Amino acid sequence: MAAISTNPNLPDQASFSTRARKARIKKLLTQIPAYLILSLWSFFTIFVIGWVIISSFKTNAEIFRTVFDLPKVWQFSNYINAWSQGNFALYLRNSVFLTSASVAGLLLISAPAAYVLSRFKFIGRNFLTITFIAGMGIPYSLVLIPLYVIMSRLGLINNLPGLILIYISLSIPFTVYILTGFFVTLPKELEDAAVIDGCNEFQTFWHVMLPLASPGLLTAGIFNAIGMWNEYQLVLVFMGNEEGRTLALGLYSLQNAMQYTGDWVGLFAGVCIIMVPTIVLYVILSEKMIAGITMGAVK
Amino acid sequence: MKPRASMIILFLMPAGLFYLALFLLPAAWAFYYSAFDWSGFSDEMTFVGLGNFVKLLTTDPIFWSSFGNTLKIIFVGGFFTFTLAFLLAMLLNSGIKGKKVFRALIFLPNVIATIALTTMWSFAIFSPRSGVLPNFLKLIGWTSASKFLWMSADHVFWSMLIAIVWINVGYFVVLILAGMDRIPIEFYEAAQLDGASMIQQFFRITLPLMWDVLTVSVVLWSISAIKVFEFPFAYMGAGEDPNLYTIGVYLYIMGFGKRQPIYQLGYATAIGVLMLLLIIVVSIFVRRLMQRESLQY
Numbered sequence: 001m002a003a004i005s006t007n008p009n010l011p012d013q014a015s016f017s018t019r020a021r022k023a024r025i026k027k028l029l030t031q032i033p034a035y036l037i038l039s040l041w042s043f044f045t046i047f048v049i050g051w052v053i054i055s056s057f058k059t060n061a062e063i064f065r066t067v068f069d070l071p072k073v074w075q076f077s078n079y080i081n082a083w084s085q086g087n088f089a090l091y092l093r094n095s096v097f098l099t100s101a102s103v104a105g106l107l108l109i110s111a112p113a114a115y116v117l118s119r120f121k122f123i124g125r126n127f128l129t130i131t132f133i134a135g136m137g138i139p140y141s142l143v144l145i146p147l148y149v150i151m152s153r154l155g156l157i158n159n160l161p162g163l164i165l166i167y168i169s170l171s172i173p174f175t176v177y178i179l180t181g182f183f184v185t186l187p188k189e190l191e192d193a194a195v196i197d198g199c200n201e202f203q204t205f206w207h208v209m210l211p212l213a214s215p216g217l218l219t220a221g222i223f224n225a226i227g228m229w230n231e232y233q234l235v236l237v238f239m240g241n242e243e244g245r246t247l248a249l250g251l252y253s254l255q256n257a258m259q260y261t262g263d264w265v266g267l268f269a270g271v272c273i274i275m276v277p278t279i280v281l282y283v284i285l286s287e288k289m290i291a292g293i294t295m296g297a298v299k
Numbered sequence: 300m301k302p303r304a305s306m307i308i309l310f311l312m313p314a315g316l317f318y319l320a321l322f323l324l325p326a327a328w329a330f331y332y333s334a335f336d337w338s339g340f341s342d343e344m345t346f347v348g349l350g351n352f353v354k355l356l357t358t359d360p361i362f363w364s365s366f367g368n369t370l371k372i373i374f375v376g377g378f379f380t381f382t383l384a385f386l387l388a389m390l391l392n393s394g395i396k397g398k399k400v401f402r403a404l405i406f407l408p409n410v411i412a413t414i415a416l417t418t419m420w421s422f423a424i425f426s427p428r429s430g431v432l433p434n435f436l437k438l439i440g441w442t443s444a445s446k447f448l449w450m451s452a453d454h455v456f457w458s459m460l461i462a463i464v465w466i467n468v469g470y471f472v473v474l475i476l477a478g479m480d481r482i483p484i485e486f487y488e489a490a491q492l493d494g495a496s497m498i499q500q501f502f503r504i505t506l507p508l509m510w511d512v513l514t515v516s517v518v519l520w521s522i523s524a525i526k527v528f529e530f531p532f533a534y535m536g537a538g539e540d541p542n543l544y545t546i547g548v549y550l551y552i553m554g555f556g557k558r559q560p561i562y563q564l565g566y567a568t569a570i571g572v573l574m575l576l577l578i579i580v581v582s583i584f585v586r587r588l589m590q591r592e593s594l595q596y
Contacts, residue, residue, distance in 0.1 A: 031395055037387070037390055038405075048423060048431065049407075055423070067431070068438070110314050112313070113313070120307055132315075135323070137522065137578055139526040139547070139574050139575060140526070141547050142574060146325035176314065201303065226410055230412035251414045255414070255417070255422075264429065268423070278411060279407070279410065293406075
């Protein structure tokens with residue numbers, strides 16, 4: 001279009017550009033419903049999250065009296081209470097420890113397995129790959145009771161190391177699935193070059209292939225970290241004592257006790273403590289995460 | 300490169316052992332436990348064969364109502380989730396500015412802990428006195444609607460379904476959009492030249508060319524709807540309302556109880572076995588039902 005309108009020989013240049021402008025305006029007008037609906041949907045989400053954050057700084061009385069107002073005095077004490085009396089300092093420490101140890105252990109054992117499954121040819125490879133990935137279809141609920149029996153025999157009920165083992169084991173199918181997808185895409189020549197340069201198989205994996213697959217490790221790491229940080233079903237079953245509660249389970253029990261405590265602002269502060277870290281991570285990495293979601297489902 | 304067997308074994312071993320011991324073995328063990336009447340974590344187990352399944356399917360009204368709720372989530376929830384996800388994906392793809400920002404915001408609930416989302420919906424949105432929704436309706440003068448009881452026994456399941464749909468729409472918008480983005484723009488330009496309407500374009504181009512993505516999405520939705528536990532179990536805070544039971548919640552209640560332990564371990568495991576069978580049947584059924592000649596382009 002630019003080429004046409006700069007052509008001086010074109011007689012009706014002026015009328016053409018008005019037509020272009022009209023077309024643009026018409027396009028904008030037809031897009032108004034799209035903007036409107038998308039904005040409403042997005043606004044609702046932001047509003048609800050923002051409302052909870054702001055309400056976590058109110059007093060319990062304000063929650064009921066001035067629903068849509070800002071707090072008169074910002075009650076930072078809600079967080080101090082949640083932190084010390086509500087034990088959220090402990091819960092946060094447990095969540096951080098549980099999530100980071102589980103993700104590290106998970107990647108450490110899943111990456112070599114995914115590497116071998118995706119790059120080596122050997123008898124039974126397909127069978128093993130399918131077996132590894134099949135776990136994605138098995139609901140956690142099915143294994144809860146047998147797993148409880150196994151873990152209690154091993155004396156690993158009600159402690160964090162036991163929970164880490166469970167998190168690692170149950171996350172292997174998804175993680176191997178994601179990582180094989182990444183290892184498959186790496187060019188064969190790099191492996192050959194590493195061997196020619198005198199790397200043994202382990203060195204090739206550790207120094208060449210693993211660094212190249214780091215985007216995959218990051219994707220698998222983020223998804224598992226968010227999943228483990230957020231999940232409460234397994235902690236509910238396998239963590240009986242208060243000492244080992246995570247943020248998710250702490251918030252669950254806080255929510256459960258609401259009918260006795262009526263501490264709305266404490267509850268909302270708890271929501272913010274568990275929600276803000278994942279939202280921040282998402283703001284930084286949203287493109288990568290959204291790309292990760294579509295991996296596998298969309299070829 | 301010729302791999303050594305020892306290296307293959309060494310690399311597969313750690314993940315394989317964990318997976319086998321703490322996932323596959325318990326899953327297989329579940330089938331064994333489901334054949335026993337077993338209350339409490341004691342050693343007293345009575346073999347009942349298929350007795351648990353017979354009891355579940357013939358004499359347990361709570362199982363059937365939980366199963367009914369699971370089906371409502373799959374079908375009613377699925378209908379609204381996919382309708383809205385398609386609508387939003389198409390709006391996002393209509394050449395608007397800020398597509399990525401809108402997409403990121405629509406997806407946002409999926410990174411927030413389920414327990415935080417249940418708190419939001421039951422204590423910040425639907426709550427009769429302090430909730431955002433009733434107060435907003437009151438503010439705009441729609442008093443009758445503002446008195447609607449979202450959390451009463453009749454409505455609580457459906458209000459929960461609204462929340463579940465809201466979360467999942469974001470996830471499926473991302474998948475559907477990725478499927479749509481693969482379709483070459485020339486197809487639409489050609490169709491527009493031939494005078495095809497938007498609706499025709501959707502049914503003749505968009506839908507057929509992303510059928511494989513839709514199939515995967517429907518399978519993923521069904522599996523996650525069958526498994527669902529965290530949202531209904533914590534919705535409204537109490538978790539004791541049978542109106543909200545899904546098979547996942549009922550399994551937990553039978554196995555571990557809520558405040559009073561029940562410990563019907565064999566019975567609960569039988570529900571888990573049914574859940575797995577349901578997942579397998581639905582996955583095969585959806586794939587068969589949606590099977591079409593795949594289009595290459």
